[in-house]
Amino acid sequence: MHGMLRLSEVDSAKMPVAPVFQENGCAERRFCKANVVAHIVERLGLAAEDMLSVGDGLNDICMLKATGKSVAFQPKALETAEAVQQVLSSNLSEVLAFI
Numbered sequence: 001m002h003g004m005l006r007l008s009e010v011d012s013a014k015m016p017v018a019p020v021f022q023e024n025g026c027a028e029r030r031f032c033k034a035n036v037v038a039h040i041v042e043r044l045g046l047a048a049e050d051m052l053s054v055g056d057g058l059n060d061i062c063m064l065k066a067t068g069k070s071v072a073f074q075p076k077a078l079e080t081a082e083a084v085q086q087v088l089s090s091n092l093s094e095v096l097a098f099i
């Protein structure tokens with residue numbers, strides 16, 4: 001078993017989190033994907049209204065609400081499906097229609 005890492009040995013609480021997840025002080029979450037959207041807006045000069053985000057979980061909702069277009073792909077929670085403009089259930093490539 002040399003060189004292999006069992007999942008039980010991985011402690012996700014010790015995983016480093018990129019600073020951009022924390023930069024803009026989301027009121028709901030300490031580490032928030034909406035902060036990453038704000039970072040992209042600032043660094044690349046893009047408008048959030050022109051961006052499309054795709055997510056499936058509760059931790060994606062802030063990001064999905066922060067961009068002009070939003071897609072839930074096989075959402076894991078009703079709240080995620082309700083936060084977006086489009087829900088996709090079968091093929092992720094269908095997101096290309098919304099670009």
Ligand SMILES: [Zn+2]
Pocket residue numbers: 026027028029032033034035062063
């Ligand atoms: Zn947030």
